[in-house]
Amino acid sequence: MATFEEILTCYSLERVELNAWIDQQWVRPQLTPHGPIFDEVDEARIALIRELRGEFLVGDEALGLVLSLLDQLYAARRALHTVEEALDELPEAVRQEIRLRLRSK
CATH class of the missing domain: 1.20.5 (Single alpha-helices involved in coiled-coils or other helix-helix interfaces)
Structure with missing residues (x-):
């Protein structure tokens, strides 16, 4: 399980970018009083999204x-x-x- 800040750091993401992915429901973290928590499935999706956008230029x-x-x-x-x-x-x-x-x- 990873926090929002840990995901930003680990995957070199901008805050606005990760928020957009959550808003579009591409990533569905568990919402807690301390902020979103990302599980292994979320992290796998984040890695896939980065790869598809970065390496394959998928819009x-x-x-x-x-x-x-x-x-x-x-x-x-x-x-x-x-x-x-x-x-x-x-x-x-x-x-x-x-x-x-x-x-x-």
């Missing part, structure tokens, strides 16, 4: 779209993981039938 409008698509991808992966866990709890014969049906699609 703000496109960046919002990229982050939205990544969020959707991760949500789909989580949902698939939940389905896999549910399938693992089924009897082997049922799992085998599901595998056969999926392969035939």
